[in-house]
Amino acid sequence: MSGLAITSLTLSHFRSHKAAKLVFDGRPVALVGANGAGKTNILEAVSLLSPGRGLRRAAAEDLARRPEALGWKLAARVSGIAADHDIETGAEAGEARSLRIDGKPAPQTALARILRILWLVPAMDRLWIEAAEGRRRFLDRITLSFIPDHAEVSLAYEKAMRDRNRLLKDQVSDARWYAALEAQMVEAGTAIISNRLAALDRLAHAQSNGSAFPRADLALTGPDGGTELPAEDLALALVEGRRRDMAAGRTLQGPHRSDLRAIYVSKGAEAGQCSTGEQKALLISLILANARALAADLGRAPVILLDEVAAHLDISRRAALYDEICALGAQAIMTGTEAALFEAMGDRGSVVTIRDDNGVSRISE
Known part of the structure; x- marks a missing residue:
């Protein structure tokens, strides 16, 4: 080939x-x-x-x-x-x-x-071992390699979220101002989550048992390390989170807060707890x-x-x-x-x- x-x-x-x-x-x-x-x-x-x-x-x-x-x-x-x-x-x-x-x-x-x-x-x-932003970027590059349209839905989500964050900072409380933006965020956010999960599934099946590099179990998680918010629950989370988001001045729930968790399979250890060399080997394994x-x-x-x-x-x-x-x-x-x-x-x-x-x-x- x-x-x-x-x-x-x-x-x-x-x-x-x-x-x-x-x-x-x-x-x-x-x-x-x-x-x-x-x-x-x-x-x-x-x-x-x-x-x-x-x-x-x-x-x-x-x-x-x-x-x-x-x-x-x-x-x-x-x-x-x-x-x-x-x-x-x-x-x-x-x-x-x-x-x-x-x-x-x-x-x-x-x-x-x-x-x-x-x-x-x-x-x-x-x-x-760094902040979740770097892992999201890493996962989104992988996702983009499989699904070129991932870039467009990501841009659509970010634009709608910026507009929503502007309302939050301005302390706008009228629900009608949020509805259209949140509908756009839900549509794009659902696609983002679906695309990322599809990419993780592709990686799981493509890791080789015969490779000299270690296997990793990967999972998409929420900002607190728990299970990623199901796509169908995003709309409700945005509506119910408006008061908390307004206090923070930004949107606290959604795929822009997701994280990527990796387990070094043969050791059963979180990637962040592994040695520097083992962490590098995991990265090479995922690229391959x-x-x-x-x-x-x-x-x-x-x-x-x-x-x-x-x-x-x-x-x-x-x-x-x-x-x-x-x-x-x-x-x-x-x-x-x-x-x-x-x-x-x-x-x-x-x-x-x-x-x-x-x-x-x-x-x-």
Whole structure:
């Protein structure tokens, strides 16, 4: 099985790269170089070929190379779900990000119908011990990979909730002002909960018993750690919670307060109580399960971005990771400070050296 792939990538005034061009052959590739060479910036550029703000969730103006701040541009040729496409995205100084697909303006949501991109970066290492917001974001990225329309219902829910929160802050008590907004929240919120549960079900079935990485039992919970509010009860909860919400000045019940619970199956332990290495292994396991499920859906594996992942794995786990990626036929773009971390990949992948030369990226195989 061949995977979805980035076949070429050109960067102009993006982060640390004044100019850079990379050509890929669809195999896994390791970007190797010293800290500060711009390896993660290349991963971030690839992540912007999917809907949203990329793996750092940066604003468009923050992506421009400093000190020039002239704006930035990315151009990519991709082997997509149904066809090859040319994608261009960027932002002029002081302007919003634009997107063109095959030369025509397009919304970011169109990217989800061309490519599916998953990523794991060091900032996610604290996922199981940080606030619930990070886990919701992690789950919603997984959900979006299965259900591209999840982005639209999430935006609809957030817009209606912002309007409701404005009423609460203004101490509006007339029920008629809330009814329409709460109806919109219920419709979108019900879809959000349903989509998330469907994604968790897909992950549960895609975790491999033969993997070197641990299985996780996942559950969607409410803000207090209890059972997630059933979708059909959301309308009543919003009506009955108005007085409490008004005191707080915000909506306290709904899918925007959900959390993701993970149990390390073989130990029967909460993910947050496991060691740092075990937490990392769980994350890798879930990314691989996500990739397997997508490969089964699409007939092609997604692109996988792994930033500095090899340095945190022992030799056997590194080899197992490369074996699983290659068995999927996935294009994995990985980073590391030395080529030795990727020796177990052998000729199944390639190693590209990245170095900075007075602001120009020098790239060599």
